[in-house]
C-alpha cells in the first residue's frame with residue numbers, strides 16, 4: 273500500500289471510515305516548534321461536517337497526539353496523530369455488500385484487495401481519511417506562515433455559479449478574509465446561492481461539484497525540480513491524492529489552448545529591486561521551479577458519488593446486473609469541505625519541497 277507522501281517531510285495515512293480511528297504519522301519535522309492548537313482546531317473545523325449542506329455523520333474530529341510532541345512543542349521524532357471515529361452506522365452498508373456504487377471505489381477496491389477490503393463508509397477510500405491530512409497540513413502551514421507563506425482557497429465555481437475573482441491589488445486581504453470564512457467564497461451573496469444549490473441537489477436526491485482555486489503568497493523563487501519532481505508534478509500529485517479530485521490546472525491551465533504566445537507570456541520587470549512578472553498567467557511556476565510570483569492553481573471536485581437516486585450497477589461477486597439505492601448519510605457536495613484538504617495538501621507539499629531545499633530545521637525558522 274502506498275500511503276506515504278513526501279520525501280524530506282513525510283505523511284503516512286492509516287485507518288478506515290468505520291474502524292476505531294483514523295490518523296497519520298508525520299516524519300521529518302523540525303524539533304522545537306510550538307504547535308498552535310487553537311489554529312489546529314480552527315483548521316479542523318473548516319473540514320468538519322455541519323448542517324444540511326454536508327453529511328449527517330457529524331464527528332468531533334478531536335486531534336490526539338500519540339508521540340512526537342511534548343508540552344505542545346515538536347520533538348522532531350515521528351508525530352503520530354489519532355482521530356477517533358465516534359459516529360459510525362455500519363448497517364447503512366449491509367444492503368450494499370458486493371454492489372459497486374457508481375463513481376465510488378467499491379469495485380476497484382475489490383479488484384485491488386481481492387475481497388479483504390472494508391467498504392463501509394468508503395473504508396480507506398473515504399473522505400473521512402482527509403481529517404488527518406488537515407491536521408498534518410495545519411501544523412506544516414503554521415511553520416510556513418512563520419516564513420511569510422500564506423495559503424488560501426476559494427470555491428471559484430459550484431455547479432456553474434461563479435464566485436468573484438481574486439484581484440491582484442488586494443490579494444493578501446482577500447486571502448485572509450477567506451481563511452476566516454467557514455464557506456470559502458469572496459462574495460457572500462454568491463456563497464448563499466451556492467449553498468442553496470447544494471440543498472436543491474440534496475432535495476432531488478443528487479449531488480453537485482465545482483472548482484477550487486488556490487493561491488500561495490510569499491513562496492520564494494528557485495524551489496522545485498525541472499522534470500520529474502517539478503513543483504507542478506508534486507502539487508498535482510498531492511491534489512490527486514484527495515478523493516473526488518479529477519483535474520488540476522496551473523495558471524491559465526486549459527485556457528492556454530485559446531491564447532497566443534503574446535497573451536500567455538508573463539513579461540518580466542524589476543520592481544523594488546526584485547525580478548517580478550507583470551502578469552501571472554503561468555501561476556508562479558516556470559520549468560517546474562517557482563518564480564517568486566503567487567502560485568495559482570485550480571482543482572476540480574466531482575459531485576459526490578453516493579446519491580440516493582436509483583442507479584444501475586452490478587453485483588461483482590455474483591456477476592449479475594442489478595440496481596442500487598443508497599440510503600446512508602452522504603455529502604450532497606464535497607467541495608466546501610475539500611477546500612480545507614486542498615490547503616492542507618498544499619502546505620504539506622510546499623513544506624516538503626522547502627525542507628528538501630533548506631533542511632528540515634529551517635521549517636521552524638532557523639537557517
Ligand SMILES: Cc1cc2nc3c(=O)[nH]c(=O)nc-3n(C[C@H](O)[C@H](O)[C@H](O)COP(=O)(O)O)c2cc1C
Nearest residue numbers: 376377397398399515516517577578602603606609
Ligand atoms: C471531504 C470529503 C468528503 C466526502 N464525502 C463523501 C460522501 O459523503 N459520500 C461519497 O460517496 N463520497 C464522498 N467523498 C468522495 C469519495 O471518497 C471519492 O469519490 C471516492 O473515494 C472515489 O474516489 P475518486 O472520486 O477520487 O475516484 C468525499 C471526499 C472528500 C474529500
Ligand SMILES: C=C(O[C@@H]1CC(C(=O)O)=C[C@@H](OP(=O)(O)O)[C@H]1O)C(=O)O
Nearest residue numbers: 327329393394397398399400600601602
Ligand atoms: C464521515 C465523513 O464523510 C463520509 C465520507 C464517505 C465517503 O465515502 O467518502 C461516506 C460517508 O460515510 P458514512 O456512510 O459512514 O456516513 C460520509 O459521511 C467525513 O468526511 O468525515
